[in-house]
Each structure stands twice: as C-alpha cells, then as structure tokens.
Amino acid sequence: xxxxxxxxxxxxxxxxxxxxxxxxxxxxxxxxxxxxxxxxxxxxxxxxxxxxxxxxxxxxxxxxxxxxxxxxxxxxxxxxxxxxxxxxxxxxxxxxxxxxxxxxxxxxxxxxxxxxxxxxxxxxxxxxxxxxxxxxxxxxxxxxxxxxxxxxxxxxxxxxxxxxxxxxxxxxxxxxxxxxxxxxxxxxxxxxxxxxxxxxxxxxxxxxxxxxxxxxxxxxxxxxxxxxxxxxxxxxxxxxxxxxxxxxxxxxxxxxxxxxxxxxxxxxxxxxxxxxxxxxxxxxxxxxxxxxxxxxxxxxxxxxxxxxxxxxxxxxxxx
Amino acid sequence: xxxxxxxxxxxxxxxxxxxxxxxxxxxxxxxxxxxxxxxxxxxxxxxxxxxxxxxxxxxxxxxxxxxxxxxxxxxxxxxxxxxxxxxxxxxxxxxxxxxxxxxxxxxxxxxxxxxxxxxxxxxxxxxxxxxxxxxxxxxxxxxxxxxxxxxxxxxxxxxxxxxxxxxxxxxxxxxxxxxxxxxxxxxxxxxxxxxxxxxxxxxxxxxxxxxxxxxxxxxxxxxxxxxxxxxxxxxxxxxxxxxxxxxxxxxxxxxxxxxxxxxxxxxxxxxxxxxxxxxxxxxxxxxxxxxxxxxxxxxxxxxx
Numbered sequence: 314x315x316x317x318x319x320x321x322x323x324x325x326x327x328x329x330x331x332x333x334x335x336x337x338x339x340x341x342x343x344x345x346x347x348x349x350x351x352x353x354x355x356x357x358x359x360x361x362x363x364x365x366x367x368x369x370x371x372x373x374x375x376x377x378x379x380x381x382x383x384x385x386x387x388x389x390x391x392x393x394x395x396x397x398x399x400x401x402x403x404x405x406x407x408x409x410x411x412x413x414x415x416x417x418x419x420x421x422x423x424x425x426x427x428x429x430x431x432x433x434x435x436x437x438x439x440x441x442x443x444x445x446x447x448x449x450x451x452x453x454x455x456x457x458x459x460x461x462x463x464x465x466x467x468x469x470x471x472x473x474x475x476x477x478x479x480x481x482x483x484x485x486x487x488x489x490x491x492x493x494x495x496x497x498x499x500x501x502x503x504x505x506x507x508x509x510x511x512x513x514x515x516x517x518x519x520x521x522x523x524x525x526x527x528x529x530x531x532x533x534x535x536x537x538x539x540x541x542x543x544x545x546x547x548x549x550x551x552x553x554x555x556x557x558x559x560x561x562x563x564x565x566x567x568x569x570x571x572x573x574x575x576x577x578x579x580x581x582x583x584x585x586x587x588x589x590x591x592x593x594x595x596x597x598x599x600x601x602x603x604x605x606x607x608x609x610x611x612x613x614x615x616x617x618x619x620x621x622x623x624x625x626x627x628x629x630x631x632x
Numbered sequence: 633x634x635x636x637x638x639x640x641x642x643x644x645x646x647x648x649x650x651x652x653x654x655x656x657x658x659x660x661x662x663x664x665x666x667x668x669x670x671x672x673x674x675x676x677x678x679x680x681x682x683x684x685x686x687x688x689x690x691x692x693x694x695x696x697x698x699x700x701x702x703x704x705x706x707x708x709x710x711x712x713x714x715x716x717x718x719x720x721x722x723x724x725x726x727x728x729x730x731x732x733x734x735x736x737x738x739x740x741x742x743x744x745x746x747x748x749x750x751x752x753x754x755x756x757x758x759x760x761x762x763x764x765x766x767x768x769x770x771x772x773x774x775x776x777x778x779x780x781x782x783x784x785x786x787x788x789x790x791x792x793x794x795x796x797x798x799x800x801x802x803x804x805x806x807x808x809x810x811x812x813x814x815x816x817x818x819x820x821x822x823x824x825x826x827x828x829x830x831x832x833x834x835x836x837x838x839x840x841x842x843x844x845x846x847x848x849x850x851x852x853x854x855x856x857x858x859x860x861x862x863x864x865x866x867x868x869x870x871x872x873x874x875x876x877x878x879x880x881x882x883x884x885x886x887x888x889x890x891x892x893x894x895x896x897x898x899x900x901x902x903x904x905x906x907x908x909x910x911x912x913x914x915x916x917x918x919x920x921x922x923x924x925x926x927x928x929x930x931x932x933x934x935x936x
Contacts, residue, residue, distance in 0.1 A: 316682060316685075322689065322763055332762065339692065412675075415674070415675060416676070416681065419674075419676070419678035419681050419682070420678075420681060420682060420685070422678070426674070440674070440675060443675050444675040444676060444712070447675045447676045448676065448704050448712065451676065451681075451702065452701075452704075455688065455701065456684050456685050456688045456699075456701075456702050457685065457688055457689070458681060458682075458685035458688075459685050459686065459688075459689055
C-alpha cells in the first residue's frame with residue numbers, strides 16, 4: 314500500500330504499459346486549477362501566503378527527504394487552489410503546513426511525528442485541531458492523495474532518450490530531479506501539467522549534461538504523442554531562469570552521485586572503449602571531466618565532497 | 633451527513649453496514665458505507681488514508697463501483713466517523729442469477745449477456761491487478777448490476793487492513809467459501825492475482841448453470857467439491873501442492889468432463905473456464921489475457 318511518487322498508480326512493481334496512458338489521462342486531477350496562478354497574482358498577498366506556507370513546510374521537513382516536502386507542497390497548492398483565500402494569520406499558515414506534511418508523511422510511510430515537529434517552541438496544536446485540518450484538506454482534494462507529480466513521468470520521459478549508460482541515466486535523472494524540486498517554488502510554472510514539467514526538466518538537464526544530444530532529445534520529446542510540444546517548449550523556456558540559477562551546485566550533485574567521481578570517469582572510459590560504445594558516452598565524460606576540473610577548483614567542493622555524496626538528496630536543504 | 637436521507641439498510645459490506653440513501657440536493661441515490669475508523673493520536677489513521685486514496689484511484693474505472701466522496705461526521709463522543717459514499721446500483725449478480733432460477737419466469741441467462749458480464753468482470757479485475765490490487769473476495773453478491781444499461785461493476789474491494797481482516801467479516805456473518813481458490817484453502821502463504829481468477833471462473837460457471845459450481849460449507853468440503861470435479865491435484869500438475877500447510881491425504885478422484893458441468897456453455901466458453909480453473913496458480917489465465925480469449929470474439933467490444 315505504500316505510495317511511491319515515481320510510481321503512483323500501482324502498488325506492485327511490475328511495469329504495465331497501460332499505466333502510462335492512465336497517468337497522462339488523469340494527471341490534471343492532481344494539479345492546482347487553471348485559475349490558481351491568476352488568483353495568486355491578482356492578490357499579491359496570496360503569493361506571500363503561499364511563500365510563507367512553503368517556508369514553514371520546508372522548515373518542518375528539514376530532516377526528511379525532499380520528496381516528502383514536494384508532496385506536502387503539492388497538497389498545499391491544490392488545497393489553496395480550491396479553498397480560495399486564506400486568512401493571513403501565522404497560526405493558520407502553520408497549521409496548514411503541519412497538516413500537509415502530516416498527510417504526506419502518512420502516505421509515504423515516512424518516519425515523522427507530529428509531536429517532534431511541534432517541539433520547536435512555536436505554537437502547538439492539539440491532535441483534534443490537526444485532524445480537522447487534515448480532513449478539510451482531504452475533502453478539498455477529494456481524497457486524491459496519490460498525487461501524480463512530475464516524478465511519476467520521469468522514467469518514461471528518460472526512456473524516450475534510449476540511453477544505455479547507467480551512470481549517465483543516473484546523472485540525468487539526478488539533475489532533472491533537482492530542477493523539479495526547484496521549479497515547484499516558482500509560481501510561473503504552476504500552470505504546467507506534471508508531465509510537461511518532467512519533460513522540460515529532463516530536457517534542461519540534457520542540455521547541461523549532454524549538449525550534443527540535446528537537439529535529438531528535443532525531437533524525441535516533441536514527437537511523443539502524449540506531450541504537447543508547445544507547452545513543453547514554453548515550460549522549458551520558463552524553466553531556464555531556475556536552471557541557470559542552480560547549475561553550479563548541480564555539478565557537485567551529479568558528480569557526487571557516483572561513488573568517487575574520478576573512478577567513475579575511468580570506468581566509463583574503459584567500458585566505452587571495450588564495448589565500442591559511441592559518442593554519447595565520450596561526450597558526456599568529456600563534459601563531466603571539464604565540470605570536474607571546475608569543481609575541483611572550488612574549495613567548497615574539496616571540503617564537502619564526502620558529505621555531499623552521502624546526502625545524495627539532501628545537499629540542498631533550505632535550513 | 634444531513635446532505636443525505638437514509639432510506640434503508642441494504643446489506644453488510646466488508647466495511648460494515650451499508651445504507652441506501654438519497655442526496656437531498658440532487659436526488660441521486662447513493663450507497664453509504666459507514667467505516668469504523670478510529671482517529672488516533674496522529675490524526676487520520678495512515679492505513680485509512682492510503683486505502684481510501686487507493687480506492688479513490690481504482691474507482692475511476694467504469695467497471696469498479698465509483699467512490700463519489702468521503703464524508704465525515706462527529707460521533708456522540710466527538711470522534712469523527714468516516715462514511716464512504718458510493719454510486720448506488722439496484723441489483724447484484726446473485727439476485728440476478730436467483731431471479732433466473734426461481735423468479736416468475738425462470739430460464740437460462742441469455743448467452744450474450746453471460747458473455748458481456750464476463751467481459752466486464754475481466755476488465756474490472758484486470759484494472760485492479762494492473763494497479764497491484766487483489767480483490768480477494770469476488771463473488772456474485774459483490775458484483776453490482778445496472779440492469780437497464782447492462783453494466784456490471786465490482787464492489788467491496790477488500791483493500792483490507794484499515795477496515796477488516798478479509799477472511800472474517802465485521803458482522804460475523806458466514807463468509808462464503810464457494811469462490812475461494814484452492815491455494816488459499818490449502819493455506820498457501822503466498823498468493824497472487826490467480827486467487828481472483830479462480831473466483832472469476834466460479835462466477836462464470838455459476839452464470840451458465842444458475843447455481844454455484846462448488847457449494848462447500850467448510851474448507852474441507854470446499855476442497856472435496858473442487859477435487860471431485862477437477863480431479864485430486866498431484867505434484868506433477870501443481871508443483872508443491874502436497875507441501876502446502878493444510879494439505880492432507882485425499883481420496884483420489886479422476887478429473888470429470890468440465891463441459892458436462894456447464895452444459896449451457898459453448899465450447900470456447902468451456903475452454904476459457906478450464907483456463908481459469910487451472911490448479912497451478914501460475915498456469916491460470918490472467919484477466920488481461922482472458923480479454924483476448926476467442927470466447928469473446930463474437931462480442932462487440934466497441935461498446936466497452
């Protein structure tokens with residue numbers, strides 16, 4: 314019964330081709346309404362409420378994984394979108410934040426205790442109050458808590474690229490994941506469907522990591538019948554601000570996803586030489602090599618490499 | 633809950649009592665299922681949350697009874713009680729088969745209807761299985777019918793743990809064994825989608841015969857019913873059967889001719905039935921494969 318964001322429709326591990334069709338068919342039920350962005354913008358103050366609530370969620374989630382945070386913010390947006398304006402009272406925002414995290418952690422079976430997070434000295438809510446808020450959120454979301462998110466489409470999108478090199482796949486996925494986390498905070502991207510966010514994020518990641526292949530990937534995505542090309546390109550261009558912003562830190566992360574970067578490079582070279590595998594590998598390794606040099610120049614990286622590689626998903630904590 | 637007017641109690645579902653009710657605003661008939669979900673110290677119970685959201689997702693199929701919404705009311709003690717609100721259908725397959733056996737105009741179910749119901753049942757089961765969910769208690773009472781539109785929908789998905797242990801019903805009513813797969817009866821620790829396909833086979837035969845295929849009244853009798861028709865299974869035809877927990881020494885029966893048990897069923901139908909009643913669960917046909925069986929070739933599938 315566990316809920317896996319990358320595989321929301323099934324609790325089994327067998328991949329079924331019809332699952333992907335269902336995902337595209339119902340993804341719109343799991344995003345904020347079309348008018349959400351407009352109504353947030355119409356009243357500047359709603360944007361700040363959203364920002365505050367997200368800050369509160371991030372703070373409360375600081376020891377958990379980023380997927381938990383992502384799911385909680387997904388609930389938050391969907392709730393705000395159908396509930397309308399919230400009174401800008403700090404306690405209400407905190408209650409909403411706590412309830413979204415509580416629901417998300419129950420869905421993900423995360424280790425998370427209401428008692429623990431409330432031990433920070435701020436306002437403390439009793440169980441009944443939180444439960445009421447949870448039920449309010451559940452009602453607003455129609456109990457559709459197995460959210461379909463960009464992560465649900467990630468494997469599908471990457472499979473369109475037909476890459477065979479596991480470290481490359483891993484790197485691409487890691488970077489796209491990071492872009493998706495970042496893009497959740499940008500209100501301009503709220504209008505795009507989860508699948509479009511996923512496609513654009515993977516495309517952005519490929520532009521950075523495999524620039525020679527980029528045109529080919531873009532074509533593959535544009536030709537996919539499930540993906541609306543115009544929306545994807547629109548989303549992709551809106552995403553570029555975020556991407557530029559976070560690029561340097563990515564390299565650390567991408568490299569740190571290999572056990573020791575230098576060895577992996579050796580490994581990749583030798584395996585490509587043996588199997589005679591072509592351009593993709595060598596270009597990417599060159600690029601990774603260049604990036605590594607850049608990375609090695611940075612004192613920060615030198616000092617933090619080990620730590621980063623251990624905290625694969627936690628290297629960009631906001632707290 | 634003041635939104636609904638309770639009309640009558642219509643049964644005992646896996647979750648507890650089921651009421652027929654009317655949505656006062658729209659006049660729509662609904663089935664209300666009261667759950668016994670106790671709120672704990674951490675708010676809405678996690679199992680309930682995960683199971684209701686799974687049910688919500690599954691009920692998007694046309695062949696699964698639709699979960700319309702979830703309502704909560706505070707009980708007298710101030711604890712919230714959850715009600716699942718489902719679409720209401722006026723009859724079920726058990727009542728429908730009964731009406732063909734002993735109603736004012738008894739007679740066989742039209743073969744085209746048996747075929748159409750079977751197709752829809754396999755569709756619904758394939759949908760559940762593709763989401764990794766086993767029903768585990770498929771029986772004619774759990775298959776609701778919209779007689780006018782000729783639609784069959786699977787109800788009472790016993791997702792399980794938050795609500796009840798599937799083997800024992802909440803109200804201690806006698807749980808029927810008639811549709812239970814031999815591996816479950818023999819105490820196999822691991823069972824899978826095959827358990828539902830066995831039940832589908834039993835239901836298929838029952839529609840054709842207008843009476844249950846294996847009407848056992850104890851687990852032992854249930855097995856004897858099965859063995860008498862299909863022969864006592866051997867390790868050769870079902871590897872590992874004699875090592876199952878509840879295996880005993882049984883009389884040695886030879887398999888009978890299955891077609892004779894379902895004389896109203898055409899040969900393609902008997903072939904499909906035989907594939908659903910394979911002893912070895914690994915050999916049993918899957919719901920998805922059943923949809924492509926020649927038995928359904930003469931069915932107009934565009935309507936589904």
